[in-house]
Amino acid sequence: MYRAMRTPSELSDLLRAHGRKVTPQRQRIFQALQHDEGHPSAETIYETVRVDMETISLKTVYQTLHDLAALGEITALELGTGTVRFDPNVECPHHHLVCRVCGEIRDVFVEVGSLELPPGEARGYDVGSAEVVFRGVCPACRRAEPSTTRAAPAPLPSGNR
Ligand SMILES: [Zn+2]
Numbered sequence: 001m002y003r004a005m006r007t008p009s010e011l012s013d014l015l016r017a018h019g020r021k022v023t024p025q026r027q028r029i030f031q032a033l034q035h036d037e038g039h040p041s042a043e044t045i046y047e048t049v050r051v052d053m054e055t056i057s058l059k060t061v062y063q064t065l066h067d068l069a070a071l072g073e074i075t076a077l078e079l080g081t082g083t084v085r086f087d088p089n090v091e092c093p094h095h096h097l098v099c100r101v102c103g104e105i106r107d108v109f110v111e112v113g114s115l116e117l118p119p120g121e122a123r124g125y126d127v128g129s130a131e132v133v134f135r136g137v138c139p140a141c142r143r144a145e146p147s148t149t150r151a152a153p154a155p156l157p158s159g160n161r
């Protein structure tokens with residue numbers, strides 16, 4: 001699916017236009033965001049960028065992501081994975097597929113029918129949008145753990161000790 005994020009150089013121009021500093025560290029963060037379709041956390045981006053830019057700090061990563069979110073270029077998502085995740089796809093409305101084992105988040109582009117609340121259920125809210133979260137187990141986690149019923153422990157072998 002087409003990802004509608006601006007290129008790193010477009011983001012750099014945009015930040016400059018808003019009076020924000022554009023450093024090599026920040027440009028590297030833009031690249032990391034563009035190449036990660038799993039909706040990375042600040043920590044994930046930090047680990048990615050640190051590989052070839054040892055001097056970068058987690059604080060710089062947080063600040064850069066915060067600036068981009070404030071400009072509406074990325075969205076901060078909280079989908080119950082334990083960390084705030086960043087979504088560079090702000091152009092086309094979409095829903096999310098979340099792995100309940102590893103927390104990977106993927107974009108899904110489907111029509112899910114009417115998500116309008118009947119007047120009685122809107123409780124006086126002016127409702128602007130609705131998103132659906134599909135939860136499941138991703139292919140990598142399914143391979144690692146063929147049984148998707150994690151709650152049930154495998155029975156102990158009997159008469160074998
Ligand atoms: Zn997974």
Ligand SMILES: [Zn+2]
Binds near residue numbers: 039089106
């Ligand atoms: Zn997304």
